[in-house]
Amino acid sequence: MDPILVENRGGWSIVTLNRPDRLNAFNPDMHRALAEALDRLGSEEDCRAIVLTGAGRGFCAGQDLEAVGTDTELDQTLERFYNPLVRRIRAMPKPVIAAVNGVAAGAGANIALACDIVLAARSAKFIQAFAKIALVPDSGGTWFLPRLVGEARARALALTGEAVGADKAADWGMIWKAVDDAALPVEAEALAAHLATQPTAALALIKRAFDGSAANTLDAQLDLERDLQKVAGALPDFREGVQAFMEKRPARFTGRPS
Structure with missing residues (x-):
């Protein structure tokens, strides 16, 4: 099974994280496939907007811990994979829309926040899960969160690992909009189609x-x-x-x- 699916919609594309049995948690193969897809779409003039979403019942559960095991050199995983991914999304010369379906946890939450516009299904939850396994928020979490929701909320979310539902995330300014679950694909596709007609x-x-x-x-x-x-x-x-x-x-x- 391909870890990343890319669908060309004529003027814009959908990129789907495709490890649904692992809640689309990242392993090296998925990182490499996503980097290749984004680099290709970034250079294609006919692709003028990108939707990033997840297959199955979740957006992304962050790092697949089974792929890490007891590896203590986590800085190398960030340096090789996550940091380039965040930089790639931010530097993309076209809009990147996150369509968050279900859980976005750990690095998965922060990769969503790295996108230009974040839409989330009302059932979605954003979780800074790092402290639960004695780690530090990464993938830009300590940069994005204070700017989006303020210092007090950012610290509390990181220290407690409390989940934030989509409606609250929208109220706090963490994301742009929460929509009904069934409407998420329609809203994301309509937004991408609109942006694909813009300058x-x-x-x-x-x-x-x-x-x-x-x-x-x-x-x-x-x-x-x-x-x-x-x-x-x-x-x-x-x-x-x-x-x-x-x-x-x-x-x-x-x-x-x-």
Whole structure:
């Protein structure tokens, strides 16, 4: 069974974590297959949005502990697999949507939070499960959580391992939206189809702007916005957007940088 499934939907793609018997927990084969799929989709101009989801009853239970055993060099697993995965998602030059179905635990929760937009079924739960096995949140958890839900909630979630349901996650600003379970695929696919019609190169610049804001002063961020706006203003989609506005018609964006 392939650990990763990729389905081309014409303009966008669905990437499915496919180890449902293990709640889509990661092992090296799944890491390598996911990295290959994301690298390929990232370079394909015809793919303008990506949905990341899980097969079966859960999104991702994090690391498959049976694949680790008693290995104490966990830093090497992070360095080889998880850290590159988070960086790959954040640097993807097109939107990545997480469609969280069921449990997202440990690294699985933080990989979801690394995506640009997170939709979750109401039955979904986000769990910082690390302390339960005497580990530290990884895969960006200690970076994403304080920025999304605040220091107090982030510390409590990490120290207690308490599960957060989708509705609460949405109320807290951890995710964008909670939807009925049956509606999750429809909502995720509609969002991806919409984003696939938008100015993809400009969306990539928006991602860069938000990523830069985490470390920038206001002055530095203003400069970054200026520089990125210069790039955006030279895109053919900017000219098309203005023309469409003037002609009172929907814009026909190509998504391409030139």
